[in-house]
Amino acid sequence: MIPALRFEHYKLDPKAAGYSGSIVSLSDQAVTPRLGLIWRVSPLVQPYAQWSKGFRAPTPDQVNNGFSNPTQFYQSIGNPDLKAEHANSVEVGLRGKLAETLRWQLSAYDNRYKDFITQEVVRGTGRPTDPLVFQYVNLADARIKGVEARIVWDLMPGLNLNASVAKTRGHSTENGVETPLDSVQPLRGKVGARYETGPWSVETTWVHSSGKKPSDVSTVGWYTPKKYDVVDLGGSYRFDKTYSISTYVTNLFDKKYWRWSDVTGIAATSPVLDSYTAPGRAFQVTLRADF
Template sequence: APAATAVIDSGSSTDMKRTRGSWAGEWRNLSTPAWDDIKASLSYQNADSREFIYEDRLTAADRTRDVTYQEKTWQANVQASKVLRGDAGLAQKITYGIDYVRSDVENLQTGITPPVGETFPLKRFPDTTESSWALYAQDELVLGNWTFTPGLRYDHFSIKADQAGFGANAVSLSGNATSPKLGVMYRVDPAWSVFGNYAKGFRAPNAGQVNAFFENPVGNYKTIPNPDLKPETSQNLELGVRGRLGNVALDVAAFTGRYKDFIDDLVQVGGVGTAADPLVFQSVNRGKVNISGFEVKGDADWGRYAGIGWSTPFSWGRTQGRDRTSAEPLSSIDPQRFTVGLRAEAAVWTAQLGLNYTQGKKAKDTTNPSGGTQFLNPSATLVDLTAQWRIRKDLRLNVGIYNLTDKKYWRWSDVRGLASSSGVIDSYTQPGRSAKVSLVAEF
């Protein structure tokens, strides 16, 4: 006989709405003592979603879920630049500006028959105002075949969590950092140049990592907040070469970075995956981490045939990371990728057939969470066809058919922490063959 909790009828509805407005302005050749050019931008976005679910169960109490989420975001940027010329061929371009971002996020879940141990109404994280602003400046100095680009950036972040409906567990925090950088480039000849960049990095924890909580009693797992999460800092070095080999434009770079208090998401910190001892995931700081890799990208120009320009863009990249304290690999690093395409461009239209290969995740590149049963997504090769018609200068029609072969595949970032024995693995797949059409107007 069916269990008392058997679902005999169910349904759901999802409503999503997004409004967005943006403005950008640019003023050139002003020739004042402080700037020649100024650019400014301002944007606002309001995103709302509501999901309602009901389950009619045989004799057990029926269940409903009414989940709402709202996010309002403001972004602003002002940037100025000034060109100065001196003796002995010295020229420099000074660029400076300010960035500002603010997001107000609210969430609420109500319904009947809440999960075990919970009561309605509830919040998965406190209503939060998350903001950041930064001041930056750089000076691009050109002397003969050499270009030097020193820069400096000051960042400040703030997370203000509303304790209403969440209690004392809502954590607010703020911080700041100053990050210098230096870039050097040498032009060997008109076709080739070599470059190197050093930068100190800074990444603040976000509100979800600090305060968000989620539990799935049926799946025997939960994610917990980390109120003690610290900002991440790093020192990064990049060396590379760019130029042309006949009809091929090439850009090759290798990079390495040393991180302190690296923020690693979805780390299994406890549990074995049973009802009595569910898996526990959390964002954590790793004391010392190394990340290194390379990227090759370029474009082969085949010339014009039948009035159409033909080319082959391509890219290949790989990144590896390791915790220097535990000697374990970083599971959060995505596998290597390779892309190649055939591009056709005419006066008013562009079309491209693209091949995108993503390597499957290997066990040796993970910390093997979920008690050694981590699901490892296999390799996948996708074929996409995209096109753009420039109807007029301020109006563009974009059309794309993605995953033409209807390949079943997963992204590593979606399945990390998912056990291979899970019964819902297929629910994490990406869309099969799909189409997208958009009309872009500028005014």
């Protein structure tokens, strides 16, 4: 049994130098308890549960923000009335390991929020004459629940295989009516492999994302991207304790796809929809120095 108690306080006191708009100051505080339980039945299976209260203060840019991108037909505005977010969270799961070579975890969670902070499209369609306007707002009651699974397998010295999958659903409630949370991502899965020998290492990952269903979107008529699969490939070489070089090819097969987080609020009929696609095949080379 692992109990914990946390006290949090924040104060936002911005200065208006060089800015002609109005700004606001905020402060708040909260006590957030937490209780964790672990039953170590055996190394292979260890059930656990956790209950916690949460508190998240608005960030300065969420409250006092102003940004416009006329070439991409969107802008972001601040919300001086934004309040701190409070959460009541429960998580249960199983985890364990087998012979020090295989580690796994399965979990389910249910988070309920008061004054949930989320970025929403408050007006606009993303057209040149009607740009999107993004703003962080509070939702009086919200709920996010989901399941996650992950496994790591050290197949042999230097070779590591890993896989994970996560499915989340969320909605807000107002006057008894449930509305999907647009900030919730669709199901995502990942499979990766990494091999390391001496100063050399190579790795590859395959990422799958399900499509966004129209029923999981708050507004009818928004573009809902379809599922996609992306493969990345890379490697690195360490010269000594200080210097190393790495190179990666992202989106190896040059897949054309849209991420939900990039097209939230974009109309399905938008004439500039292609400008929101994720990057195609790209090459990256990085030289790193650790002192």
